[in-house]
Amino acid sequence: MTLHKRKVLFSATVYAHLAAFHKPFIKLLQDKGCEVYAAANPDHGRKEEIEELGVICWDIPFSRSPYDRANIQAVKELKRLFQTHRFDLIHVHTPVASFLVRYMAKKCGQGPVLYTAHGFHFYQGASIQNWLVYYTAEKLAARWTDGLVVMNREDYQNGKRLGFKEDESLFFVHGVGVSIDQYGVRGDANIRGQLGIKNSDVVITYIAELNRNKNHLFLLRNWKGILQHASNVHCLIVGKGENEEELKQYVEQNELNHIHFLGFRHDIPMILSHSDIVTLLSFREGLPRCVMEAMASQKPLVVTNIRGSRDLVQHGINGFVVDLEDDHALTESFIKLIRDPKLREEMGQASFERIQPYRLENVLLEMEDVYMRYLSSARD
Structure with missing residues (x-):
């Protein structure tokens, strides 16, 4: 009509x-x-x-x-x-x-x-x-x-x-x-090479505006604990925002290694294609686009137990859902995925299946x- x-x-x-x-x-x-x-x-x-x-x-x-x-x-x-x-x-x-x-x-x-x-x-x-x-x-x-x-x-x-x-x-x-067809294709760009990250290293990607609600500090304060279990891990922080300088200072003052601030990017599908795990640890969401994009890219996720994120991520199926401020559960979830490539692949496939209605x-x-x-x- x-x-x-x-x-x-x-x-x-x-x-x-x-x-x-x-x-x-x-x-x-x-x-x-x-x-x-x-x-x-x-x-x-x-x-x-x-x-x-x-x-x-x-x-x-x-x-x-x-x-x-x-x-x-x-x-x-x-x-x-x-x-x-x-x-x-x-x-x-x-x-x-x-x-x-x-x-x-x-x-x-x-x-x-x-x-x-x-x-x-x-x-x-x-x-x-x-x-x-x-x-x-x-x-x-x-x-x-x-x-x-x-x-x-x-x-x-x-x-x-x-x-x-x-x-x-x-x-x-x-x-x-989400336009699923544009995800999962690596393209010519090599984000790992640009950042000096080995192909054998594990990349965790965090795509979010740099503000308090997105809760980057939840990951950063547990980063040393994660690296104690697996040193071959890098984190890509993608986005801009009012907390950018505060987060960079936190990384510097606490001597956190393998943290890369990429700023605002137009090549999210390419970045996701070179990622192994995607995370979003917000206090509040509606239905987060970055999580849907990660699912379209067949990635496992670690998210907080909040509205929107738990609609997309089923605990133990296509990722892990952790309670806000539960440092132990967060670290344990990442370690499981970092150490088990097969689990990452299975959860990534489950993500792709769960995103189809979206x-x-x-x-x-x-x-x-x-x-x-x-x-x-x-x-x-």
């Missing part, structure tokens, strides 16, 4: 979020004949990637913090946008931006609003403050939300707590999808079904 003349708005705090996760879904709607707009803050870059798709962009000064006065100006800009355009569907992402957009969309008489929760900020183990602020906000915003999309089991249950109805206004999808083409079909529920009845 074509949807000519339908106007759809995608919104998130920053364009970088839309560029990283939602270009395939923008293209899906454009292929259906929709005219797609985007509203976000340009401060973190990648706006040009959205514009190159033929999307009409409207800059809104959203802030990630719900306490930032910049959000007052964001509301004013949203009002101007909604007085200028009427959208047949609005798809919102990220907590603060989605709250403001949902409120103003209903206030200004826009079409239905769909919200994808990429991991609610209230979750098992979250602080009381998070529950007070974010759960209360989502409970309030539920009245302005026509459909809620979630991507892990815990958020699905919380969606029902918020009053959404299964398969009526609450939809489970397998994340934002293929991008499957997720596009899931989201197309959700979109059509709202757009098929839109005005002509």
